[in-house]
Amino acid sequence: MYHDHYGAYPPAYIADENGTPMHSWRVLILPFLHHRRLYDRYDFSQPWNSKANMRLATEMPEVYAFHGEYEEGVVTTNYLAVVGESTFWPGAMSRRSAEITDEEDTTIMLAENWGQHIHWMEPRDLDLETMSLEVDDPQGISSKYLAPAVVMMDSQVVKLRPDLRRDALRALLTVNGGEPLLVKDHGYLLDDGRDREERPAEETLSHEQPVGEIGTIKQLLDDPSAEEERTEERSADADAQD
Template sequence: MSNMPPYPQEGVQPQMQPQAASSNKNGLIIGCLIAAGVAIPVLLICGGVLVALLLPAVSASREAARRMQCSNNMKQIGLAFHNYHDVYRTFPPAYTVDEDGNRLHSWRSLILPFMEQQALHAQIDFSKPWDDPANRTVAQTAIPAYHCPSSPGDPLSSSYVAIVDPQGIMSGENGSQMQSVTDGISNTILLTEVDTSQAVPWMSPEDIDLATYLAVTASSQHNHPGGSNTLLADGSVRFVASEIDEETLKGMVTKDNGERAGF
């Protein structure tokens, strides 16, 4: 009968065979490496799929925010138009002219005091053209409220233009009184939004005519997918889709005896 006890004596640690311990350790390391080699590509693939799924949603959310800011810009301009009317009893003309009928300044310059830009307005020499050296400093000052945040164009350009038409509110060098808008101020267009191809220097007395407005509205070139923001004479902003009927738009531009139409 052996004198060896059947169990390890108390306080005596069993000795592991060095070779077996080393093999187990190496196997564990190899197993971990294999698992990592499988898991990392899977994680990368899943991460790529998630990013691809999230990007359109993030992009759409950002565009929605930019479109809202664009609408707010136009509402601020609409409020300025109404405050201008309260003071002068007329909306601003599309542009001012000199004695020879040459265009000097835009409505965008005329409403500056009502856009919290009194100091800038005071620097303008309205007796000289907008691009005269005397007005260069002002012309090179960006007005964020005149530029759509979705437009990649020059920040000194204006995304918002009037539709200059003899039958419209913005008919030229003469302003229109609110009571002359017999078609209803909630049915008559003051301004529209345009993309970079039609944008103008904000201080320039340039806008668009009715034919151009109809063409750009029907085109696929917009700052926002599917259409553009439009400012009505009551100060509200509506989104006009590219598919809108042409006759409806013509009726919306005229201020009196035009076809009453709504969005």
């Protein structure tokens, strides 16, 4: 687990000496997603979009894609952090678990987005101060599904209510605001983020490839054996097809 290994969660990005983001958390956690070889080939001495690092562009891990929709060559992620001084992701700083004083079931860790067109290696995510706080706005938390889902600090996957107030969503995104929030006030728990009704084909948001198997990254950070189980399942499916 990343926190157990380093004593803190990953920063949203690693910045250069001028404060410019250079490397994303999605690259930093690769070893914990059983992608050590890909991580070792990444050059942290160069920006994410350097010629050397862009050679890895099309090797996005399957875990960053919506369940059942991963295709070789996909590079756009829709699995984003929300960066901000008071969120789980305070920019280039790492957050320790002791700093999170709000209840885990009312604190958002990761969110879906369907519209930002962010490369999986790019050190860019949603920003609390500039993002839309309207649920299902492409400039904020949004999805290919009829309602977007988020991963809470307790690892629960929650489908956000479409009528969620902006101030309530902002409260859910902070880690130590002390706001009195209940799970039933902001969304509906999902057993599995995959089991949701998709939008009709004619109803679209501004998007590219839909990406982000919701909940899996948090699960893998907490339990590395989960990826081994996923690999065994894929192997079993392949054997069955043969």
